[in-house]
Amino acid sequence: MKMALRACLRTKPGLTALLSQLSCSGHAAARRAPALVAQRSSSSTSQKIKVDFDQSSGVAVMHMQSPPVNSLSLEFLTDVCIALEKLEMDKSCRGLVVTSSQPKVFSAGLDILDMYGKSPEHCAEFWKAVQEMWLKFYGSNMITIAAVNGSSPAGGCLLSMTCDYRIMADNPRYSIGLNETKLGIVAPFWFKDTMVNTVGHRATEMALQLGLLYSPAEALKIGLVDQLVHEDQVLTTATETMTKWLAIPGILNISYTCHFFHLWCCNLVCTICSCVCQVIAAKKIHLSQDF
């Protein structure tokens, strides 16, 4: 699925334009962008994101450093998007590892305080930033690996699922999953689709209906993460794994993308049809009650 968006971005200038319109340009441009300096190794830091880029390997490491739990606030999401845009523009950057600088937590998901009691304008901007993060990760031309070194509920799990590969710390105290149902929230359809593409229909159905959070061992079993390693090894394993991925010529990825993009389009059409059917059914019920 991620590959699909990537192919689409490569082949359809229209979508690229659409994405750049959706991109941070509005709220993000006003913020100071962390610079990537063209040298062998560089480091750029915004308040909430630190990016270390090693030019010799072409791999960047994005450290999320927004205490206490890397919750995805508008400010945080904006910084992530700016950093991603910068890396994407630097053609020498081919791989990205995302990890957390916070102990015990990868990301706590959407910032609940940024969703509650805010103006409609703020909520709209916030929601746009959430979608933008998803699009930018899923549509990235880089190989992306999530080094999940702590708990990763809800939006944190979504973030990790937008990556090509997930390595999680093998600590039973940590958990990962889309637990929105337990919070009384319905996970948006694109959260659901991202999970379907990761673990399949049945596992997603169970996970979402019950709002399940999985231990690392359970997550590995259903394919929500790809590999478990000792806590201290998460980042090094991620960079080693990246070497394997980058050894595959990018062109081969593209051929898979066409297939996945087709599936993605079918899925979208199905979702739209199902929404239309639900509206028609609701109207019919309403009409039949009138008579």
Ligand SMILES: CCCCC/C=C/C(=O)SCCNC(=O)CCNC(=O)[C@H](O)C(C)(C)COP(=O)(O)OP(=O)(O)OC[C@H]1O[C@@H](n2cnc3c(N)ncnc32)[C@H](O)[C@@H]1OP(=O)(O)O
């Ligand atoms: C409108 C439609 C939206 C649909 C989609 C929604 C997606 C989402 O992502 S909703 C957010 C769901 N997130 C969660 O359910 C996570 C809740 N948090 C936790 O489970 C835990 O905090 C933890 C496992 C991530 C970390 O546990 P621990 O290390 O024990 O830390 P604390 O629980 O003590 O939390 C520390 C501190 O952080 C605040 N906090 C935690 N999560 C969030 C959050 N998502 N947003 C904002 N703030 C959060 C928590 O309140 C504590 O604050 P203080 O009490 O002020 O220290």
